Amino acid sequence: MTAIQDLFKTFAGKHGLGAACFICIAVLFWGIFLIILPQLAMLDYSFRFNLPAAQVGGVNDVYTLDNYAYFFQGNDSTVNTLDMGILVRTLVAALFVTFIDILLCYPIAFILAHSAKGVAARMMIIGLIVPFWVNEILRAFAFRVLFGSTGLINGVGMSMGLWDQPVDFIRADVALYSGLTYAYILLMVFPIFNAVEALDRNQIEAARDMGASWWRVHWRVVLPIAKPGIASGATMVFMLTAGALAAPQILGGPSSLWFTQLIYQWFNESANWQRGSAYAVVLLIVCISFVLMMMRVFKVSIGEIGR
Template identity: 85%
Template sequence: MGALQASFTSFTNKHGLGVACFIGLTVFFWVVFLIVLPQLAMVDFSFRYNLPQSQIGGANDVYTLDNYAYFFQGNDGTINTLDIGILVKTLVAALIVTLIDIAICYPIAFILAHSATGVAARLMVIGLIVPFWVNEILRAFAFRVLFGATGLVNGIGMNMGLWDVPIDFIRADVALYSGLVYAYILLMIFPIFNAVEALDRNQIEAARDMGASWWRVHWRVVLPIAKPGIASGATMVFMLTAGALAAPQILGGPSNLWFTQLIYQWFNQSANWQRGSAYAVILLLVCIGFVMMMMRVFKVSIGEIGR
């Protein structure tokens, strides 16, 4: 509490009381009315029966654990392997997308922070940002066209003789993974860039002068500095990938069901908002638990991510 008060006082002294109050009220409104209250309403829904409108608020409208029990057992009392399997597959896919984004974005962020200068740096930033002016739905459909049976990837591969018949990249989830990796790439690059940018170039030069190889320089010098940025980017990418809906709907194969699609079905096709809310809460809790576990494994605190 003392640290928070000190931060507020420092911000007020620098920017004025009016700006500080405006930002404080805006953040308060955002957190309470757009995050906390909707989540509490969904939690309340998740513990209710799916009743007709005429019975809501009546004697039968009581709290229950049936919606959560259904996720684990289903109606027949056996283990609900289908829904549990879909959740596990979604989390594994989100982890894979996150790891691919880290592998792609780390070198880009490092080059942007310590190698690219002047026009080259500005062109790199523009090249990263401008494609995201296109709507996410349109970008997803672009990837479906790109990896389609008559798309550019199959066309080039067949013309070069790499394969004779079109490959079904949609059914193999190649299009889905590619679309998700691309969709959140900026959320990985800029946190890593902000962390790596603070690194003193002289530390890298000193390590090189002492005979350290490039991989050792990055492992011992750069990565410890970049770790909070990587953790911040990985958290955002993992959470957004696990909660994605548009990309799995458009790019997913016919047999590939994302957990968010399952939630969508409960809300819209089955008109069972109570069970859909329970599934949404389960996804939220599992994702938060997974992220907290990864933070503990990699020894990164929430304060380091916040920086």
């Protein structure tokens, strides 16, 4: 509490009491009404029976663990390998997309921070941002057209003789992974850029003068500085990828059911908000636990990510 008061006083001293109060009210409104209360409502739903509207609030409307038990056992009291397998596959896919984004965005962020200057840097930033003016749904459909059997990639590949007949990129999930990788690329580029920008260029030059190769310079000098930015970007990309719905619906093949699609089915097709809430809580807990575990493995703290 003292730290929050000190932060408020510092902010008020720089920007005025009115601006400080407005920021505090906005943050409290955002945190309480848009995050905490909806999550508490969903948590409450997850421990309820799916009852007709007339029975809600009656003697049968009691708390239960049946919705969570269904995730682990299903209806026949055997291990629910189907739903748990879909959850594991979703997490593995989200991890894969996050790893690809790191590989793509690290060199882009480094070039933006220490190589590109003036017009070149501005053009790179504009080139990254402008495509995201297009709605996410439209971008997903654009990827479906691009990777379709009569799309540009198949057309170019067959015209060059790389393959004789159209490749089913949709069924192979190539379109899905490409679309998800592209969808969250900015959330990886800018955290890494903010971290790498703080690196003193003289440290790189000193390492080069001592005979270090480029890969060793990045491994021993740049990556330790970039690690908080990588962790911040990876956290956002992983959580959003695991919770994506539009891209899996549009770009996913017939056998690539996403866990969020299961949640959607419980909420909208089965009209079972209680079970859908339980599945959503399971996804939230698993994702947060996985992120915290990775932070512990790579020795990155919340404070470092916040910077």
